[in-house]
Amino acid sequence: MQEIFKxxxxxxxxxxxxxxxxxxxxxxxxxxINSFAKQFQVKGVLVGSAARDTWISGEHDIDLFILFPETANRKTLETTGLDIARKVLFDADKIEERYAEHPYLHGMMNSYKIDVVPCFNIKDTKNIKSAVDRTPHHNNFVKKYIKTCEKDVRLAKQFLKAAGIYGSELRTHGFSGYLTELLIIHYGSFEALLKASLRWKPCTTIDIKKHATHKHGDPLVVIDPTDPKRNVAAALSLDNMCRFIDIARNFLKNPCTEYFSKPARKLVYQEEIEQLFHRRGTELIGITFHKPCIVEDTLYPQLEKMRNAVEKLLTRHDFRIINSNYIVLNADIYLIFELFETKLPMVKKHIGPPVWLKDNAEKFKAKYHKKSGNLSYIYIKDGKYTLNIQRVYTTPTSLFQSELLTCGLGKHITQIIKQDGFSTLSDHELFAIEHPEFRTFLYHLLTHKQDS
Amino acid sequence: MQEIFKxxxxxxxxxxxxxxxxxxxxxxxxxxINSFAKQFQVKGVLVGSAARDTWISGEHDIDLFILFPETANRKTLETTGLDIARKVLFDADKIEERYAEHPYLHGMMNSYKIDVVPCFNIKDTKNIKSAVDRTPHHNNFVKKYIKTCEKDVRLAKQFLKAAGIYGSELRTHGFSGYLTELLIIHYGSFEALLKASLRWKPCTTIDIKKHATHKHGDPLVVIDPTDPKRNVAAALSLDNMCRFIDIARNFLKNPCTEYFSKPARKLVYQEEIEQLFHRRGTELIGITFHKPCIVEDTLYPQLEKMRNAVEKLLTRHDFRIINSNYIVLNADIYLIFELFETKLPMVKKHIGPPVWLKDNAEKFKAKYHKKSGNLSYIYIKDGKYTLNIQRVYTTPTSLFQSELLTCGLGKHITQIIKQDGFSTLSDHELFAIEHPEFRTFLYHLLTHKQDS
Structure with missing residues (x-):
């Protein structure tokens, strides 16, 4: 194994x-930054992997924090902070205002991605005012305890990246950089981390400083050494924790360098997809609409929300889902569902009140007695008045036409669909999309190949 | 209302x-019977509705019990009892040995249906040895307390019969004769019973003697005045109790004589059925096989069991059921299911062990890794290894061919199917059955018209 690492x-x-x-x-x-030190009582610090020497060659991220005194007021921090950041990045190639709990500046400079983030310089993390105030503390902790394990952090990060589970953002639900560093600090090496993960199970808790104050129900719990209340692994999903265990087990059984590189993207042909689809005997339905002009950090949570909302909508209307996923392709978004069926019978069971609740029963009977469109008599089943009525939506297409906009989409997706509309796509229309990335996406959807 | 009763x-x-x-x-x-009194210390008694004057004109049932001393042994009761019964019915038109807890004789005589049942003459119901030993006690209680309410019992029985909910046998799950008599004794009249039923709800308890010793979870609880442990209404289903409430409510709102006669059987045409079926957009599948040569009391519980077992079988294999029912037609039995679909996709989700259970995980992977016939890669979902495999049964027909005999049918139905086989029938084949009773049955299945 050490041979592979080398x-x-x-x-x-x-x-x-x-x-x-x-x-x-x-x-x-x-x-x-420090040129403003006297004027605004601020101080610049380099944080993140660049500061801790845990970055991977080729990555060009520089995270700079502008520390304001603990006593500064929030408004000052926000406006002065941004002013300073703008002056710091005055000669950057591209500048963008971004938002965490408060605004910060993102810029490009000589192909480096640079974040300049104002925060409060809080002595005790008990008193932090904003989530970003923790970062300098994380920085100090890692720098102090990482010792000679930087190379292990790099190995771990590369391993996680190749597996597609590095990054704590909503899109990934994976391992953040800080979490990776803490795991290496806790276990002492990447090899030890791999071996230890084989004993992980849901709710495994790691508390380096033994100072936890709260119970966490997350799949993996890693108590922040700088904040006893916080689980650093809160964003990690159960499935991504399990993927790590699975891949670690495979790697330990048969260590090889492939685990550190993303697999080459498979080229998929239309015939291959159609064959696969035919063998599965399922149905596909797609929704496509324009990509709203928002940053990825805002877009992906909304896509995740939309996928869940539409899954619930389909399930509520008796469509059975096998798999679903979305892809952003240039200016368009595609949300695809693989279903048991795209056509349901007209009949739908409608369950009324219990027979013994007189008032409800009479209202129900008055409403449905001999109503045109009834598909059965009113009958009694499990003590309740029941009848068969006509299903409103027998296809996902008609369901989406009427209910997509009201099923609980995110703000920007709702806006763009209201503005530009959406289309539904049948299997044939989906197969006809001639885009290698889209074909790979469909292939992954139909084969459940883990995206990595 | 009294006008209607008159x-x-x-x-x-x-x-x-x-x-x-x-x-x-x-x-x-x-x-x-009494001619054997001295020889065997037995005594004959007339029980049932004939003894209590609660029978309905045209009904010709005579229930005679041969009371043996409490001290007689069971074997003697069974053999001597049957011997006596045979001699009593020596000139009957037709004799049949039947079984409750022990054998008894059923015969026809001048178009009267006669049961001759041996039982123990038990003083205190606490000591009864066989369920039938209670009957003479029921007889005494009803005769003592029914007073002038025989006409109310007749009205109630006729009302229940017209609604199709009279009879406590497994096929009906309705109101027994004794239950009907107790309800009239308790409420004082049929009108009072109707009105009282509007206040019934599940677990309503009637305890005439206020001597209940047990909790019962049944929909209606009527404690046997001759046995504090027993619920006389144990066989009554929730839905039949609710049907009574429903019909009572309708009758009280608009009393008319129709409630006392079974509706004329509707004549149903093939076109009508096909139209109905087309409107519902569902699928039908039937199973038909020869009727085993057993009495109804044995056949119907087995049919009920078969219907439940096949429903479970279909559900377990992802078919969605809308309704089901069976009919005995001359020498054949038909069990019909209305389904959402009769064709499922080839793909089936197969869920394996949690990732963190190493041994199970490795067994699962060894079994399914690159197995031919897999319809997906192994993926991780909800912490478990999962993959898509080929569904074994994509149609109910193939499912029945392989699993009908092993899904838990009754003894005699299993025998007859093993011996003579069974056929499955498609919608067209079902519609082509030219039998008015079968058409009415299909019409009821598709419209949920309550069988009455």
């Missing part, structure tokens, strides 16, 4: 030249 | 000539 490390460890270049830019920007 | 009563009250005829036969048979 072969991987050179590819992921930044070389001296790369480090120097990053340091030059980081130092320059820090100096710029 | 119009109904003459049709259901036995006239003097009818009573006299019944008495002559009953007395004759009692004398025959």
């Amino acid at each position: 072969r991987i490390l050179p590819g992921i460890t930044p070389i001296e030249k790369e480090r120097r270049e990053l340091k030059i830019i980081a130092d320059l920007l820090l100096e710029r | 119009r109904i009563l003459p049709g259901i009250t036995p006239i003097e000539k009818e009573r006299r005829e019944l008495k002559i036969i009953a007395d004759l048979l009692l004398e025959r």
